Amino acid sequence: MTEVFGRVHDLESARAGNGLPDPSGEPDGSWIRTASGAAVWVPSVTASEIDFVPVGTISATDVQAAIAEVAAEASGAVSSVFTRTGAVTAATSDYDAVQVDFTPAGTIAATNTQAAVEEVATEAASALAAHIGDTSDAHDGSAISFVPAGTISATDVQAAIEEVAAEAGGGVPTSRTLTAGAALTGGGDLSANRTFDVAVDGSTIEISSDALRVKADGITANEIAAGAVGASELASTAVTPATYGDATHVGQFTVDADGRITAAADVAITGSGITKVPASYYRRTAGDYSLNNFSSFAAIDATNLNRTLAAATGDILEITLTSRYGAEAVNAFIDAATIVSSAAVNYVSGGAGNSGDFGVAGWVGLSGVSNTLGGSVFYTVQAGDISGGNVTVRLMYRTGSAAVKTLRAGTAQNDALFYGVKNLLH
Secondary structure, rough: OOOOOHHHHHHHHHHHOOOOOOOOOOOOOOEEEEEOOEEEEOOOOHHHHOOOOEEEEEEOHHHHHHHHHHHHOOOOOOOOEEEEEEOOOOOOOOOOOHHHEEOOOOOEOOOOOOHHHHHHHHHHHHHHHHHHHOOOOHHHHHHHHHEEEEEOOOOOOOHHHHHHHHHHHOOOOOEEEOOOOOOOEOOOOOOOOEEEEEOOOOOOEEEEEEEEEEEEOOOOOOOOOOOOOOHHHHHOOOOOOOOOEEEOOOEEEOOOOOOOOEEEEEOOHHHHHHHOOOOOEOOOEEEEEEEEOOOOOOOOOOOOOOOOOOOOOOOEEEEEEEEEEEOOOEEEEEEEEEEEEEEEHHHHHOOOOOOOOOOOOEEOOOOOOOOOEEEEEEEEEOHHHOEOEEEEEEEEEEEEOOOOEEEEEEOOOOOOHHHHHHHEEO
């Protein structure tokens, strides 16, 4: 290694400080110390005296000229790189593939990356087109490599597929059994084709066209829990909830085949819609009737026990009598007859009003018996009973001897007689 101690103008200080000989009379230069420690005076040289080997764009052959060329090339200083200033470093997208060099290799002669990629794409497309539609053995499964895996040891696809087929050739053992689960029937071992069916009870659920459905009328009270069907489960009938009918209206309702009310309304009750039942009655509270001997039926009281009311053929009359007999030793029989023009037409008992008839059952007074008699009897109005749109019904009697039988009607025993006629169907 050498040391430079100074230029000649520093001669004295360099020499004095380092114990060097006086170089007076020597050319301008510098003292240097060699690796062995010897001091050597080296004359000064200029840059133009130092050789330079041309390189790159620098063609100078000495250092002075080379530095001048470098300075000349650098005189147009760059103020920014890719719009960035300062200490600029390369960034993504600074260069495209055309600007990136590529060293030609193989069949690719391009010298930049863009052109090299285009050459590769062209060659690949050409190679692919050449083999589209190939069916030659050179491209079958045996030409495709396969990496052994699991129990497959083949090294090509063809052989690998054959190994898989061989392993699977045994299939599932016929002893394997398919068992029907809950709500299913069928199954069995695999020695034959097996099917499964859905188990249905046939009363609630049924199978129709390979589909499950609820059987018609299959849902009964047994399948519906008590209280499960409430107002929210019932379809609305659009009937307004209310109380129908009052003192002047009657409720009118429409009921469908399922018993549901589908319409409801109040209908006013008018007088024209009400018909009073024709009735006529007589009540006697004073004065008994004396029933004298008559071999055929005669009137008891042609005035008071003679009731007239509106009627038509076919109407039903209810004829009522309540009274009491005396205890005389005489039989007495009472009947009722329709009267037209003061003459009896028909007897309600069905008799003819002669001495052989016994009148209305229950209206008989026996000899020596003081008994209560009476009750209702019903009669259908005949065509010959009508006179002027009315029917007249009269109480008739007969006795079995010359003695008198009393019909109580308000004596000391405080009896009373009631006789009335009512048209039920008018």
